Amino acid sequence: MKINIWKSFLLLSLTVMVSGCGIYKFTSVEFNKDLKTFSIQNFTMATAGGPPNLTLNFNEKLKEYYQRNTDLKFRTSDGDLHLEGTIIAYELSPISATAGDKAAMNRLTITVQVKFTNKLQEEQNFDKDFSFYQDFPQDQSLSQVEPNLVPKILDQLVLNIFNSTAATW
Numbered sequence: 718m719k720i721n722i723w724k725s726f727l728l729l730s731l732t733v734m735v736s737g738c739g740i741y742k743f744t745s746v747e748f749n750k751d752l753k754t755f756s757i758q759n760f761t762m763a764t765a766g767g768p769p770n771l772t773l774n775f776n777e778k779l780k781e782y783y784q785r786n787t788d789l790k791f792r793t794s795d796g797d798l799h800l801e802g803t804i805i806a807y808e809l810s811p812i813s814a815t816a817g818d819k820a821a822m823n824r825l826t827i828t829v830q831v832k833f834t835n836k837l838q839e840e841q842n843f844d845k846d847f848s849f850y851q852d853f854p855q856d857q858s859l860s861q862v863e864p865n866l867v868p869k870i871l872d873q874l875v876l877n878i879f880n881s882t883a884a885t886w
Contacts, residue, residue: 756796766807802831826850
């Protein structure tokens with residue numbers, strides 16, 4: 718008898734939680750209806766290192782993310798929301814040492830300076846840095862891991878930037 722009560726309770730709880738999720742919109746962001754467009758000025762590279770197509774890949778990932786997750790239309794310039802910036806750091810650093818003072822792990826960090834402008838709500842404008850990293854074992858070279866790590870870092874940077882700009886909508 719107790720098992721049936723627990724099953725019923727769990728089923729009811731699960732039903733409430735799942736139906737409660739119906740009020741959230743996970744596929745796109747809802748925001749001020751007066752915002753219609755966004756623009757992204759191509760980010761530039763102000764640091765040494767990194768793959769030659771780093772800025773191109775970052776720009777495309779950022780544009781695609783906004784197009785997929787908002788109802789805003791992309792404009793080449795002068796959007797209601799505007800992003801611009803620079804990749805300011807592409808750094809490789811040791812993060813943990815072994816007994817022989819060799820690096821056991823290395824860290825690849827990419828930092829992007831972003832200027833965000835909201836034409837309709839200027840108090841939301843900002844100019845700040847976003848940084849993310851991935852660690853990899855010392856026995857692998859940067860050239861071996863770069864093709865896998867850079868896209869992961871860029872994806873997280875795009876997500877962090879989007880969340881910072883969309884959080885106030």
